[in-house]
Structure formats: C-alpha cells, structure tokens
Amino acid sequence: MNSVFVIGAHGQIGQLLIPKLAAKGIKAYAGIRDDKQAKNFPTDDLVLPVHFDLNASVKEIAECFEQNRVDAIVFTAGSGGGTGDDQTLIIDLDGAVKSMEAAQVAGIKRYVMVSSIGSDKRELWDKSGIKPYLIAKHYADAELQRTDLDYTILRPGMLTNDPGRGRISVNPENKSKTSIPRADVAEVIAEIVGNRATTGKSYTLGSGDTPIARHSKD
Amino acid sequence: MNSVFVIGAHGQIGQLLIPKLAAKGIKAYAGIRDDKQAKNFPTDDLVLPVHFDLNASVKEIAECFEQNRVDAIVFTAGSGGGTGDDQTLIIDLDGAVKSMEAAQVAGIKRYVMVSSIGSDKRELWDKSGIKPYLIAKHYADAELQRTDLDYTILRPGMLTNDPGRGRISVNPENKSKTSIPRADVAEVIAEIVGNRATTGKSYTLGSGDTPIARHSKD
Numbered sequence: 210m211n212s213v214f215v216i217g218a219h220g221q222i223g224q225l226l227i228p229k230l231a232a233k234g235i236k237a238y239a240g241i242r243d244d245k246q247a248k249n250f251p252t253d254d255l256v257l258p259v260h261f262d263l264n265a266s267v268k269e270i271a272e273c274f275e276q277n278r279v280d281a282i283v284f285t286a287g288s289g290g291g292t293g294d295d296q297t298l299i300i301d302l303d304g305a306v307k308s309m310e311a312a313q314v315a316g317i318k319r320y321v322m323v324s325s326i327g328s329d330k331r332e333l334w335d336k337s338g339i340k341p342y343l344i345a346k347h348y349a350d351a352e353l354q355r356t357d358l359d360y361t362i363l364r365p366g367m368l369t370n371d372p373g374r375g376r377i378s379v380n381p382e383n384k385s386k387t388s389i390p391r392a393d394v395a396e397v398i399a400e401i402v403g404n405r406a407t408t409g410k411s412y413t414l415g416s417g418d419t420p421i422a423r424h425s426k427d
Numbered sequence: 428m429n430s431v432f433v434i435g436a437h438g439q440i441g442q443l444l445i446p447k448l449a450a451k452g453i454k455a456y457a458g459i460r461d462d463k464q465a466k467n468f469p470t471d472d473l474v475l476p477v478h479f480d481l482n483a484s485v486k487e488i489a490e491c492f493e494q495n496r497v498d499a500i501v502f503t504a505g506s507g508g509g510t511g512d513d514q515t516l517i518i519d520l521d522g523a524v525k526s527m528e529a530a531q532v533a534g535i536k537r538y539v540m541v542s543s544i545g546s547d548k549r550e551l552w553d554k555s556g557i558k559p560y561l562i563a564k565h566y567a568d569a570e571l572q573r574t575d576l577d578y579t580i581l582r583p584g585m586l587t588n589d590p591g592r593g594r595i596s597v598n599p600e601n602k603s604k605t606s607i608p609r610a611d612v613a614e615v616i617a618e619i620v621g622n623r624a625t626t627g628k629s630y631t632l633g634s635g636d637t638p639i640a641r642h643s644k645d
Binding site for chain 1: 482484485511512513515516517520521525549550553558559562563565566569570573
C-alpha cells in the first residue's frame with residue numbers, strides 16, 4: 210500500500226487520518242472541496258491536497274482518481290449534522306456510490322468505507338435520533354457490498370474528540386453505549402487500509418482493550 | 428389478478444386508482460395510515476380500506492399482507508413535497524424497500540412501483556429541482572430490480588391533475604417536457620398490474636397518442 214485517496218480529508222476523522230497515513234509512509238491524497246483547506250494539512254512530501262467534489266460526475270471523479278494513481282480509496286466524508294437531509298441523500302448516499310463507481314472506472318480495487326454503528330440494524334434506527342443518516346449509510350454500504358471492490362466497512366460507535374487510546378473493541382456485545390475517539394478510528398483506517406485480510410468484511414468499532422495493531426493482523 | 432394491495436391509497440394517484448381497480452373487478456385493499464381516510468373511498472365490495480403504515484417493521488408489514496391475501500402490491504406512496512427530506516429517506520427509500528422485503532416474506536410476487544421520470548438518469552438530477560427525491564427513488568428502484576419479485580417500474584413525467592386522456596406515450600424521446608395526468612398513470616397501473624408481459628420492465632410515461640389498453644398488451 211503506497212498511496213491512498215481520502216474522500217472527506219478535511220472532516221474530523223480525515224484530518225486525523227492524513228498525518229497517520231504519512232507516518233506509515235503511505236502517500237495521502239487529501240480530497241478537499243475548498244482549496245483553502247489545504248493549509249490545514251501538514252507540509253509533507255507524503256501529503257498532497259487535491260481538489261475534489263462529490264457533487265461532480267462519476268466521470269470527473271474517476272478522472273481525478275486516475276490522475277492521482279492511488280492504491281486505495283478511503284471514504285470518510287459526511288454531510289455533517291449542520292446540513293439538511295437533502296445533503297444526506299446527495300453526499301452520504303449518492304456521493305458515496307458515485308465514488309465507488311468511479312473507483313471501478315479507474316481500476317482501483319481497495320475501498321474503505323467509514324460507516325456508522327447501527328447502519329446494518331434497521332430495528333435500532335427509530336430510537337437512534339439519526340434515522341435518515343443511518344438509512345443513507347445503510348444503502349451506501351449495501352451498494353458497496355454488491356460491487357466487486359475489495360472493501361472494508363467500519364462502523365464506529367458514537368464519535369468523541371478524546372485522545373486516541375490505541376485500543377479498541379471490535380463488534381462489541383453491548384452496542385447501545387459504544388463510543389470511540391475519532392483518533393482511534395483514524396488509526397484503524399491507517400492500519401487496515403493495506404491489510405487484505407480485512408477485505409470483504411465489516412466491523413463495528415468501539416473503545417476497548419485490544420491494541421489496534423493486533424486486530425489489524427486478524 | 429383478483430386482488431391488489433395499494434400502498435399510498437390515499438395519495439393523489441392512489442385515490443384515482445382504487446375505483447379503477449374495482450371497475451375491472453379487482454379487489455383493492457387500500458392501505459391508509461389514518462383510519463378516517465376510509466371515507467374517501469367508494470363504498471364497494473371490491474374496496475377494502477386497511478390500516479397500514481410504512482413506519483412499521485418489515486414483520487408487521489408482511490403480517491398485514493398475509494392477513495389480506497393479495498396477488499400484487501402497488502407502491503404509490505410518496506412522502507410528498509410538504510415534508511422534509513428525512514421523510515424522503517424514511518418513506519420513499521426505506522419504506523419502499525421494507526414493503527418489497529415484506530412482499531417477499533408474505534410470498535407475494537407481483538409488485539408495481541410508481542417511480543419518477545429521471546430516477547434512472549443521474550445526469551438529469553442536478554437540474555431537476557427534486558434531486559433528493561430522485562436519489563431516493565433511484566435507490567429504491569435499484570433494490571427492487573435486484574429482488575426476485577415480478578416487478579414493473581413506472582416512471583411518469585410531471586404529474587398533472589388534468590382529466591385522463593386514456594392515451595399515453597411510452598419511453599418518449601423528449602423527456603424534458605414530459606407530463607401526464609395522474610388519472611392516466613392510475614389507468615396504466617390498473618391495466619398492467621395483471622399483465623405478466625410487463626414483468627421485469629421499466630417504463631417512462633408521458634401523455635401521447637397511443638391508447639393505454641394497447642400498450643398493456645405489448
């Protein structure tokens with residue numbers, strides 16, 4: 210794994226992920242919608258901010274992937290809590306699916322999706338408080354699982370801004386109170402993006418006791 | 428075709444459809460969310476208002492289908508322009524998919540989906556003015572096409588309240604100005620629901636010159 214394109218690089222997980230990739234010697238193409246966001250990334254030969262917009266066509270997105278030859282795509286974009294559910298449909302669902310289609314057009318096989326805890330459990334949606342978001346993530350995940358991409362789906366619990374602990378629990382029993390620092394989600398992505406053993410698998414993530422590096426070897 | 432369950436029976440197309448089904452001797456189970464809506468349907472042995480809610484679980488929806496043994500499902504529910512895009516996700520996408528899953532649980536094979544012109548053409552969405560709605564319809568249609576249900580997808584143009592003309596055009600060339608009275612969409616549904624030749628097919632519908640009955644024999 211030499212290079213990764215990060216969709217949503219300027220998001221909270223994205224900004225934590227970029228330097229972690231670089232620290233592992235992985236070149237990170239940081240997809241940003243506003244070119245001014247470039248200043249928020251470390252100046253590093255392994256960090257390359259690239260203009261990128263999920264509102265573009267599949268053809269345009271594929272061209273962007275082709276111009277920046279990468280070994281993998283990480284999707285960690287999110288419409289965010291401050292926007293309407295129109296953006297949930299446009300970014301979290303259709304934007305995600307467009308990026309999958311573009312990856313296929315560009316011949317990039319590896320795709321890591323940052324989804325959400327509960328997106329695979331419809332019975333939890335009514336009480337989640339974020340039902341529309343979980344619906345969008347559910348159908349985006351379902352589309353990904355039907356592609357022939359070498360995908361991994363990560364479903365973190367409630368995201369916190371606590372410092373990373375480097376220790377997680379995978380598919381925890383009691384999911385209702387599961388939380389995890391964004392820094393640990395970023396660390397998991399950086400660990401597994403090059404790990405073929407995680408291909409075709411989906412993981413719910415919470416804080417826990419097991420070192421991240423150990424899980425990534427599973 | 429002896430009986431049909433209409434999801435969205437109280438909607439504008441639904442209310443036109445129910446008497447048309449009865450007129451053809453097809454028993455119509457009219458799914459309504461508010462029991463008071465029953466008064467808006469004709470008193471007829473072939474019209475049976477049934478309490479129905481797309482917010483219910485797949486299990487509950489399937490039980491409703493099983494209690495009212497029907498030969499087909501028609502989905503003509505819509506969240507409507509007056510609600511937020513949260514309902515677009517909840518009703519037009521996930522509600523629709525739940526009804527497909529419930530149809531499969533209940534062993535009902537025939538399923539007619541009222542979709543929308545353009546839902547299969549992503550390149551038209553940005554200028555449509557209803558992009559979030561078209562995204563939801565697109566992914567619901569895609570899910571339907573992947574089931575083993577005997578589906579037909581109808582994609583009418585801009586809906587009007589003009590009187591039905593009984594004449595349509597199927598897959599018209601110039602789609603940008605396509606419109607069709609709701610009464611004609613209802614007539615098409617009533618004609619094709621029992622027509623196995625339309626199984627596995629999708630049709631864009633506009634007003635035109637060809638009698639509806641002739642198309643239904645294709």
